[in-house]
Amino acid sequence: MPTLILVRHGQSQWNLENRFTGWWDVDVTEKGVAEARAAGQLLKEKGVLPTRAFTSVQKRAIKTLHLALEECDRLWIPETKDWRLNERHYGGLTGLNKAETAEKHGEEQVKIWRRSFDVPPPPLEADSEFDLAGDARYAGIDVPNTESLKLTIERVIPYWQEEILPELAKGETVIISAHGNSLRALVKHLSNIPDDEITGLEIPTGQPIVYEFDAELNPGEYYYLKDA
Numbered sequence: 001m002p003t004l005i006l007v008r009h010g011q012s013q014w015n016l017e018n019r020f021t022g023w024w025d026v027d028v029t030e031k032g033v034a035e036a037r038a039a040g041q042l043l044k045e046k047g048v049l050p051t052r053a054f055t056s057v058q059k060r061a062i063k064t065l066h067l068a069l070e071e072c073d074r075l076w077i078p079e080t081k082d083w084r085l086n087e088r089h090y091g092g093l094t095g096l097n098k099a100e101t102a103e104k105h106g107e108e109q110v111k112i113w114r115r116s117f118d119v120p121p122p123p124l125e126a127d128s129e130f131d132l133a134g135d136a137r138y139a140g141i142d143v144p145n146t147e148s149l150k151l152t153i154e155r156v157i158p159y160w161q162e163e164i165l166p167e168l169a170k171g172e173t174v175i176i177s178a179h180g181n182s183l184r185a186l187v188k189h190l191s192n193i194p195d196d197e198i199t200g201l202e203i204p205t206g207q208p209i210v211y212e213f214d215a216e217l218n219p220g221e222y223y224y225l226k227d228a
C-alpha cells in the first residue's frame with residue numbers, strides 16, 4: 001500500500017528564539033536533533049520504513065531527514081532535495097521576533113500574516129541581510145520576496161503532482177521532511193481542507209504524520225504515527 005510520511009523538521013534555533021524564519025537557513029537545536037532521532041525511532045518501532053525521501057534545500061529539514069533515517073537504518077534510500085518544499089518565504093518579517101512584532105503591529109495583524117490563506121507578509125527589502133537572491137542553491141530560480149500560504153501551495157502542489165505522486169504510484173513508502181507551511185500546503189490539498197479552515201491547522205516539529213493511499217491513489221485520513 002503506498003504510504004506517505006510527513007515530518008516537520010525538529011526545533012530550529014529560530015523556533016527556540018521565536019523568530020520568523022521562512023527561507024533563512026537556520027540549523028536545528030539539540031532538542032531538534034533529539035526530536036528528529038525520536039521520529040526515526042518511531043518509524044522503526046512501528047515498522048513504517050521509508051523507501052524514498054524528499055526534502056527541501058534547507059538544513060533543518062535535511063538534517064532532520066538524515067537523523068531520522070539513521071535511526072531506522074534507511075540512510076541508503078534515494079533522496080531528492082528541492083526548493084519547492086522550502087518553508088514559505090516570510091518576506092520582511094524574516095529574522096524578527098514574533099512576540100515583539102505582535103506588540104508593534106498587534107496580535108490580529110500578526111495572526112493574519114502567519115495564518116491567513118492569501119495575505120502575504122510585507123516583502124523583503126532588496127538590500128536586506130536576509131536576501132537570498134545570490135545564494136548558490138537558488139541559481140536560476142526566481143527567489144520570492146514574500147509568500148502567503150496560497151503562493152506556497154502554488155509551488156508545493158505542482159511539485160507533489162509531478163515528482164512525488166509518481167513515486168507513490170510505484171508503491172513506495174515516501175517520507176517528506178519539510179516545514180510548517182510547506183506541509184500545511186500539502187495537508188490542505190490531501191485532506192481537502194477549505195481555505196478558511198486551514199488557519200486552525202498547526203503541525204508540530206518532529207512528529208511523523210502518515211497517509212495511506214488506496215489503489216487509485218486516494219489518500220485516507222491522516223494520523224500521527226505516535227497514536228497508531
Ligand SMILES: O=C(O)[C@H](O)COP(=O)(O)O
Nearest residue numbers: 019020021022087114180
Ligand atoms: O518560518 C517560520 O518562522 C516557522 O517555521 C513557521 O512559522 P509560523 O508558525 O509563523 O508559520
